[in-house]
Structure formats: C-alpha cells, structure tokens
Amino acid sequence: MASADVRNIVILTGAGVSAESGVATFRGPDGLWEGHRVEDVATPEAFVRDPALVHQFYDARRARLGEVEPNAAHRALARLDAEWPGELLIVTQNVDDLHERAGAKRLLHMHGELTSAWCLACDERFPWRGPMAPSAVCPEPVEGLSCSSSGAREGQSFDKLRTDGSVNRCPSCETVGMVRPDIVWFGEMPYEMERIDEALTKADLFVSIGTSGAVYPAAGFVQTARYCGARTLEINLEPSQGSIFFDERHYGPAGVEVPKWVTELVDNMA
Numbered sequence: 001m002a003s004a005d006v007r008n009i010v011i012l013t014g015a016g017v018s019a020e021s022g023v024a025t026f027r028g029p030d031g032l033w034e035g036h037r038v039e040d041v042a043t044p045e046a047f048v049r050d051p052a053l054v055h056q057f058y059d060a061r062r063a064r065l066g067e068v069e070p071n072a073a074h075r076a077l078a079r080l081d082a083e084w085p086g087e088l089l090i091v092t093q094n095v096d097d098l099h100e101r102a103g104a105k106r107l108l109h110m111h112g113e114l115t116s117a118w119c120l121a122c123d124e125r126f127p128w129r130g131p132m133a134p135s136a137v138c139p140e141p142v143e144g145l146s147c148s149s150s151g152a153r154e155g156q157s158f159d160k161l162r163t164d165g166s167v168n169r170c171p172s173c174e175t176v177g178m179v180r181p182d183i184v185w186f187g188e189m190p191y192e193m194e195r196i197d198e199a200l201t202k203a204d205l206f207v208s209i210g211t212s213g214a215v216y217p218a219a220g221f222v223q224t225a226r227y228c229g230a231r232t233l234e235i236n237l238e239p240s241q242g243s244i245f246f247d248e249r250h251y252g253p254a255g256v257e258v259p260k261w262v263t264e265l266v267d268n269m270a
C-alpha cells in the first residue's frame with residue numbers, strides 16, 4: 001500500500017497488541033476472562049451485585065501494569081505517531097497504559113483506563129494508582145509522608161484518611177466508597193464516539209491491530225472507514241471476525257508485523 005496517497009490514518013488496537021507484554025487477552029481458551037465470566041466483572045449490573053469482586057478484578061489488573069512494559073508494537077506505533085505528518089489517531093480498546101508509556105500522544109482509550117477513577121457521588125474523574133476496593137485500607141501513617149502507594153493522591157494528608165482508613169475516597173468530594181474504575185463496561189457507551197466517527201470519515205487508511213472484532217461498536221469501524229473510502233489493513237495473529245472487510249491482511253505477532261509495516265510506511269513517506 002503506497003503511503004504516497006495516504007494522509008489521514010486511523011489505527012484501532014485491541015488486546016493482541018499488549019499480549020507480547022504479558023497482558024492477558026480478552027477471552028482465554030476457556031472463554032473466561034482471567035477466570036471470570038464477563039458479565040460477572042465488566043457490567044454495571046455486576047458492580048451493583050458484587051462490587052468487591054469487580055474491584056478485586058480491576059485492582060489485580062491495575063497492579064499488573066507495574067509488572068509489564070510496552071513491546072515493539074507499542075514502540076513502533078509511538079514512532080509513527082511522532083513522525084507522521086498527516087492526521088493520525090490511535091483508538092485503543094485496551095485499558096492498559098502501554099501505548100502512552102511507549103510515547104504515543106495522538107491516542108484515545110474508547111473503553112476507559114485502569115489508571116483513571118470515576119466518583120459516582122460527584123461525577124469527577126481523576127488519576128488513580130493502587131487498589132480501589134473500599135476494603136483496602138491505607139497502611140499505618142508515617143508523619144509527613146503521603147501514602148501514594150495505596151491509592152491516596154499526592155499531598156493528600158493522612159489525618160483525613162485515618163477517619164475510615166479506606167482508600168476508596170473521592171479526592172474532590174471526599175465521599176468514601178463511591179469511586180469506581182473509569183472503564184466502559186458492556187452496555188455502557190464508549191468514550192469519544194464523535195471524535196472517532198469524525199476521524200473514520202476522514203481516513204484514507206484504517207488499520208486494525210490485535211483485535212478479534214468481537215465487540216461493538218469497535219468491530220464496526222472497518223465498515224464505516226471502508227464506506228467513507230478508506231483502504232483497510234488488518235494486522236493480527238489470525239483472521240478476526242471482520243477479516244473479510246479488509247483489503248490487506250498481515251498475519252503474525254504484532255511485535256514483528258507492526259514494526260515492519262511502520263518502517264515500510266515511514267520509509268516510503270512522500
């Protein structure tokens with residue numbers, strides 16, 4: 001695909017782009033998600049039914065971020081982002097922070113982020129690190145030291161925390177127990193759909209990387225892009241559920257195929 005006539009690019013990524021970093025993909029061989037049925041951990045109903053289980057599930061995935069690093073696919077996309085003179089938007093379904101840790105800037109998380117929290121009492125969103133489960137308490141206070149390790153925000157004094165010990169406290173309205181993961185669950189509206197649609201309608205090239213094409217509306221983006229005249233490329237370990245909609249397909253590990261594709265594109269840039 002000659003890059004000469006390509007100006008505006010939209011790249012959709014899924015769990016496959018983080019697989020080589022050791023982040024579990026969506027559905028394991030047993031169809032379960034890290035041992036859980038999706039409906040038990042990634043739906044608003046599940047959060048009402050068993051918030052402790054949902055917090056435990058996301059606290060574990062948030063902690064895992066500290067044990068993984070971006071891989072060659074993340075780095076190649078960050079390079080393309082830095083060097084591409086035309087429009088470029090990386091739309092990720094992933095809630096991990098590996099794209100931005102690799103340096104990608106023109107990036108949006110349509111399904112939310114593990115490192116972000118949402119207070120249901122005051123509707124504020126804010127960065128979050130560490131556990132969020134209301135049962136998780138702050139470690140014994142040490143004079144003058146902020147307990148960033150346990151989810152409290154920088155500079156937040158201890159005194160207030162000691163009142164109930166829970167880390168699940170909103171930094172802006174101080175409500176305890178109403179902070180939830182800032183993640184788009186099934187049945188909830190994905191983030192920034194207008195911005196995504198606008199980029200899809202202007203795209204000359206739509207590229208899908210490491211996604212099974214099983215979850216909508218993301219799985220429908222290729223058809224929107226095609227309908228608006230874009231050329232379409234799939235890079236995946238195996239054909240996805242939407243592979244018939246792609247003009248070109250590169251099958252193999254993202255850590256190999258993505259750097260190859262980026263080098264070809266950048267080297268042939270006009």
Ligand code: BV8
Pocket residue numbers: 013014015016017019020025026027042093094095111183184185186187188189190193209210211212213214215216217218235236237238239240252253254255
């Ligand atoms: C909504 C956050 C209203 C949580 C996620 C139309 C038809 C049917 C159903 C629906 C429909 N429209 C809506 C639905 C319902 C539902 C849905 O799609 N259900 C599916 C299961 C049938 N969708 C929703 O509920 C969405 N909301 O529709 O709201 C609306 C309607 C219209 C317009 C706007 C709004 C919300 C969905 C979002 C749910 N949240 N994530 C969390 O992560 O904790 S979805 C989650 O699952 C991921 O974010 C991702 O989106 C999806 C997983 O898919 P993949 O990332 O593709 O991962 P998977 O493991 O499946 O595949 C990995 C692929 O990588 C494989 O192909 C593999 O071969 C490949 N691979 C593996 N290793 C490598 C590799 N490739 C390259 N290299 C490797 N090394």
